[in-house]
Every structure is written in structure tokens, then in C-alpha cells.
Amino acid sequence: xxxxxxxxxxxxxxxxxxxxxxxxxxxxxxxxxxxxxxxxxxxxxxxxxxxxxxxxxxxxxxxxxxxxxxxxxxxxxxxxxxxxxxxxxxxxxxxxxxxxxxxxxxxxxxxxxxxxxxxxxxxxxxxxxxxxxxxxxxxxxxxxxxxxxxxxxxxxxxxxxxxxxxxxxxxxxxxxxxxxxxxxxxxxxxxxxxxxxxxxxxxxxxxxxxxxxxxxxxxxxxxxxxxxxxxxxxxxxxxxxxxxxxxxxxxxxxxxxxxxxxxxxxxxxxxxxxxxxxxxxxxxxxxxxxxxxxxxxxxxxxxxxxxxxxxxxxxxxxxxxxxxxxxxxxxxxxxxxxxxxxxxxxxxxxxxxxxxxxxxxxxxxxxxxxxxxxxxxxxxxxxxxxxxxxxxxxxxxxxxxxxxxxxxxxxxxxxxxxxxxxxxxxxxxxxxxxxxxxxxxxxxxxxxxxxxxxxxxxxxxxxxxxxxxxxxxxxxxxxxxxxxxxxxxxxxxxxxxxxxxxxxxxxxxxxxxxxxxxxxxxxxxxxxxxxxxxxxxxxxxxxxxxxxxxxxxxxxxxxxxxxxxxxxxxxxxxxxxxxxxxxxxxxxxxxxxxxxxxxx
Numbered sequence: 184x185x186x187x188x189x190x191x192x193x194x195x196x197x198x199x200x201x202x203x204x205x206x207x208x209x210x211x212x213x214x215x216x217x218x219x220x221x222x223x224x225x226x227x228x229x230x231x232x233x234x235x236x237x238x239x240x241x242x243x244x245x246x247x248x249x250x251x252x253x254x255x256x257x258x259x260x261x262x263x264x265x266x267x268x269x270x271x272x273x274x275x276x277x278x279x280x281x282x283x284x285x286x287x288x289x290x291x292x293x294x295x296x297x298x299x300x301x302x303x304x305x306x307x308x309x310x311x312x313x314x315x316x317x318x319x320x321x322x323x324x325x326x327x328x329x330x331x332x333x334x335x336x337x338x339x340x341x342x343x344x345x346x347x348x349x350x351x352x353x354x355x356x357x358x359x360x361x362x363x364x365x366x367x368x369x370x371x372x373x374x375x376x377x378x379x380x381x382x383x384x385x386x387x388x389x390x391x392x393x394x395x396x397x398x399x400x401x402x403x404x405x406x407x408x409x410x411x412x413x414x415x416x417x418x419x420x421x422x423x424x425x426x427x428x429x430x431x432x433x434x435x436x437x438x439x440x441x442x443x444x445x446x447x448x449x450x451x452x453x454x455x456x457x458x459x460x461x462x463x464x465x466x467x468x469x470x471x472x473x474x475x476x477x478x479x480x481x482x483x484x485x486x487x488x489x490x491x492x493x494x495x496x497x498x499x500x501x502x503x504x505x506x507x508x509x510x511x512x513x514x515x516x517x518x519x520x521x522x523x524x525x526x527x528x529x530x531x532x533x534x535x536x537x538x539x540x541x542x543x544x545x546x547x548x549x550x551x552x553x554x555x556x557x558x559x560x561x562x563x564x565x566x567x568x569x570x571x572x573x574x575x576x577x578x579x580x581x582x583x584x585x586x587x588x589x590x591x592x593x594x595x596x597x598x599x600x601x602x603x604x605x606x607x608x609x610x611x612x613x614x615x616x617x618x619x620x621x622x623x624x625x626x627x628x629x630x631x632x633x634x635x636x637x638x639x640x641x642x643x644x645x646x647x648x649x650x651x652x653x654x655x656x657x658x659x660x661x662x663x664x665x666x667x668x669x670x671x672x673x674x675x676x677x678x679x680x681x682x683x684x685x686x687x688x689x690x691x692x693x694x695x696x697x698x699x700x701x702x703x704x705x706x707x708x709x710x711x712x713x714x715x716x717x718x719x720x721x722x723x724x725x726x727x728x729x730x731x732x733x734x735x736x737x738x739x740x741x742x743x744x745x746x747x748x749x750x751x752x753x754x755x756x757x758x759x760x761x762x763x764x765x766x767x768x769x770x771x772x773x774x775x776x777x778x779x780x781x782x783x
Contacts, residue, residue: 196221198390201248202401205393207241220247249401267391267402271355280318284311286351291343291382309335309529310344313506316497317459325454327499330446332430332460332475334507336558339530341461345426346378348459352424353400353407354391358452360405360423365441366432372409375428379407411441418444421451425458430472431465435747436626439471464509464560467744469632469725473560479505480512492526509558512571518542518557527557567732567741568710573724578716580615582607588663590656591692591758592670593751594647598624601647602726603655604755605663606763613714614763618723618752619655623647629749632725639722649678656682669758692758700738702761707739709760726752 192213195201210228224244231237274289275281288303306314319327335341345364352362366372380394392400397408410420425445427433433442442460449456465472479485479496486495489508496505509527510516516523519542524535538556541547550561550570561570582588588605595601604618620629620639623646633639642648652675659665669690670679679689692699709715717723729748732741743750 192216196248199248199401200389200391200393201245202393202399203238203241203245205395207237207244210241210244211237245401267354267400270391277355278318278320278324280315282355283314283318283348283351286355287347290350290386290388291347292386293343294378294381304343304347306344307340307530309506309508310340313504317457317504323454326457327502328504329449329456329502330458330460330504332462332479332503332505332507334462334464334476334505334509334558335530336509336528336533337463337555338533339508339528340532342375342428343378345428345459345461346375347382349375349407349424349426350379350382350388350392350398352457353398353405354388354403356403356405356423357455360400360403361421362405362407362424362426363410363420363422363445364407364426364428365410365445366428371428371432375426376407376409410445420444420448422448422456422458423452424456427458427460428462430460430462431467431470433472434467434470434745439631442471464554464558466554466560466562466566467728468560469628469721469728474632474634476507476560479507489526492523493529507558510553512560512574518553524557562728565731565733565744566728567707567730567739568727572710573717573727576710576713576715576717577719579718580609580613580716581718582615582617582663584662586663587666588659589666589759589762590659590668591755591760591762592652592656592668592675593754593758594649594652594671594674595623595749595751596674597646599647600624600627600629600749600751601652602752602755603652603659604723604752604759605659606756606759607663608763613716614709614760616715616717616723616756616760618720618726618756620722620726620749620752621647621651622749626747627749628729628747629722629725629752632721634721636721638720647674649675653678653681656687657685660687667762669762671754671758690762692761697737698761702757703732703739703741705764706757706760709764715760723752723756726750729753 190200192206192209193216195206195209196216210225213225215222215225221244224240224247228237228240231240271282274285284306288305291304293302293304313331313333317328317331321327333341349362349364353360356362364372364375379398383389383392383394383398391402392398397406399406405423422445427442427445430442433439446458449458460472462472467473468477479494482496482498484496484498487493488495491511492508494505494507496503498504508529510518510523519539521535521539524538528535542549542552553559554561562568582605586607588607591604593602600620600622602618602620604616607615609615618638621642622630622639623642623644625641629639630641642651656665656668665687667688667690668682669692671694672691673694683689692702726749729744730741730750730753731744732739741750
């Protein structure tokens, strides 16, 4: 199938899209245009003896194309279209919601949906509802909201909606608008950019804009481009508008920095700039999106609509707006109920029954399906504990001073973390957990998750100081009745000798041994049965969330979900939990090697 033919010089003149750098060579290869002013410049271009001379003529030609409408009488031609400013003015008042909603059907067409392909892009009611609030201005004409978060399941038109808003910002923005698209990968960002490019190339916008890696609007002297998700390359930007696609993918430090570089630059165009994040839910609630979502859930102004399936936060003081469609956390509703699926998917073109059929396919993972089609935060497929399990174990149960506790220690040496956890068995049989973490890595994800909690400490110098662990155990011994300390012997040998001399009973857990595998299995069973409880410590939760596991014939093989993740607090809690379940000879001499026999 033949590709779309390239535009001729005549087409660029009529549409006002001629750019000297991109189209200058057409002046030498095209027949003379029927208008003397343009034809004269073509002759000068052919006579030019050097590339710089040709470049100068091409720039003169570009300036003439821009001014063709104002010089129409002199050239003996009539403009075929309004100026961009005049055309946009026909859609509604400047900066109005009327203008932006009219922009979509005027200039954009549907491409992917078979039933509406080729038809004008009319915004859906839920999209209009979001924009009606997001586009609000104060009495001084400044934007009320600078940052918007629209969370909807897959298939509800997030990406074309955002791409259309990016184009609108390009053609309506003042003072050289800079519009950026960014995602967790350039491939993801390119999807929105491809929508925008096609709308420019195939529609009426080609009279004022030129497609490409950067979509340009010469009349506005602006561009719409894809920005790298590497935060080091996002510094110094001055965005008019920024589109963040699938924010849940922003997990690494550099991706976080890229988002921050854009959001913290909005003040440069105060009252005009905006950032919109469009996304589904993610795997990791400790991600940048997850932290924002969690903060929104705890905000006093949070509203619930659609029987809890739409969360709305209008924080006008902070300039933040969120509309989040999806299944509420911790719900036990029937996910195969078409009414529930419809409540989570506001777009009329989404078929609940088709999604439910997809759920029944043998290749569908339920966690994937819940996240993508119900917009529910779920555990990753490889995650160790089931989705929502750890959060459901939280309580206000405390460990009283003087209570019997069992400690677990897991040590990391350089650019790693070290953890001490304690476990206390209550009178009703539950085991209460607490932990403390030291990290030598300033980029440790748990530091970000802590939100100021005092359960994690950064150790300067990149190397762990075991004296900190020893002192912490001494503090625990003074406050509680410290029955035993279970430990992974790696890196901890000298400390064991010191603590034993002080009368602390030490129990050795050999890595990858049968007792350690049994301890992991026992912890998992206790978690799913609800016999463990914790105090919502975000650091311990981050270590639990970071654990992936494979089930083998000999038990769980637990590992990190990602290389930069930390699970040391979880490992220490597993050891402490195992000792709290099994009191084995606290009076014996020397460090014990713990051989736990797994029941069943």
C-alpha cells in the first residue's frame, strides 16, 4: 500500500506550514508558484551560490508565508483560511471550557474505535466533567488547578484525551508554548504523540502546525515534544502543559525526578501552566503515584461518588484535582457483576460483559485484570503476599513495656539495608510486629516511603555500622523482656559474641536452610490467616511489598521484586515471628542453630 504523498511547496504555502529548515530544498525543485512574490524568492534560491545564501532566502520565504494573510492584497491572492487566532476564537472565549470542549470535534477524529472511526472526537461526559473543574479560573483569570490526576481503567480513552489536550495547549498557548509528553518509557509516550501527529497530518490543523518528533506551531512559535523520563534530562524546562502517561510506571529515582522537574516548573508561567497525569492503578503503592493516591485518600476534602467507585479531590488551595474511577480498596464485591464493572469504567464504549469474558480466559491473571479493568491497586503477579493482605493486618495493638519479645536481625553491609524486628505473642494468640531499619543507600526506596517515620535511619559513608544494631538491641532489652535474638550469621559474627557475653540468647538462622524456608512458610500462613498484626509502619510495609516469591516443592523461595528494592525488614520479621511461635530452650549455652520442624 502506498504511503501518504509528501506535501508540495504549493501545499505548504496554502496551509502556512512552510519551514525553512525542513522544506527549503523545495524552493529549488518546484515549479514557480503563480504569485510573483513567492516566485521571485524561488529564483533567488536557485541562483544562490552557497548553502548559507540558500538558507537566508528560505528564511525570507518562510517569513513571507507567515505574513501572506496580511499581505494578501499585495500578492493578488485571498487567504484560504483564517489565522489560527481567529479560528480558535470561533470555538469560544479564550481559556474557557467551551473553547476546549469545542476544539476536540472541530479538529480531531476518532481512529481506533471501529464504530466511530472517522467521526469527530466528541468528549465523553466523564471527560467533560473532569475538564469542567480542571479548567476553572479564579477571579483574576488564573488557573485554579495546576496539577490534575485522572485515574481510569484501560480502554477508557485516556491517551487520545491527553494528546488532544496537548495539541490544544500548543495552538492556544501564548508566549512560545512548550508542551511535553512523558511516560515511564519513550514507547509509551510515543503512543500519545502518534495520535497528535496524525491529527495534525490528516486534519485541518496542518494549516497551522507541522507534524514530526516535535510538533511545531509557527504562528505560536511553540512545540509539542516527547521528553525523556530520565530526570537528569528534564531540568530547566518551562512547560506550558505537561502530559504524564501511565504514572504508575514512575518508580525509579530518575523517573520520579522527571515528574518533579515538570511539576516544580509550573510556577514559571504562573496561573497558566498545567500538568495532567493520566493512569491506571499500579502494583506498588509505594511508587510516586501510590504515595500521591494514598495522600489523597487521607485528605479531609475527599469526596466519594458512584457508590464509592469515583473518588474526587478538589484541593483548590494546593491547586490539585483528582478524579479516580475504580474499585475501592479492600472491597469484597462480586467483580463479575456487570454493574460493578460499569461503575469502574465510565466510558460508554467499554463493554462490561466483554471484560468479564476476558476474565474467564485461562491466560488471564486476576490481579492483572483487576488492575487494568477495575483500576484497583493489586499486588504484582510475582508478589509474595496476596493483594491487600498486609494492609488488612494493621491494628492499634501495642507491645507493653516489659512484655516478652523475640527479635530477628538481617544485616546488609554496603549500599544495602539492615533491619531488626521484634515479635510479641498476645493473649489471644496473635503476634505483634515492629521493626527498625538502617540503610546505607541515600536512594533507598524505603526512605521515600517513610514520610518522616522514625523507623528508618540513613547511615552515612555507604557502609553499615553494626554498633548501631547492638545498641538498638540493648535498648530493646531494657524496655522489654528480650527472650532471644534470631540472626542470619552473614556479617554478624562479632556482634553475636559481644551480645552473648552480655547475656543475650542468640539463635542462628542459616540462609536457604530448611528451618528458614519453614519460617517463611509459617509467616505466609499466619499472614493470610490474620494472626499477625502491625502498626502500619510504612517502612516495614515497603519491604513487604518489595518481596516476590516462587513456590517450590521445599517451600517459598523469596526474592526482591526489583533489584533496587529492600526486603531486610521482612526477613527480620520472619525470623522474629518464627521464634515467637516456637520457644526452644532459652537457657542453653552458645548460639543455637535453629532447626524448625514445619507442621504439615
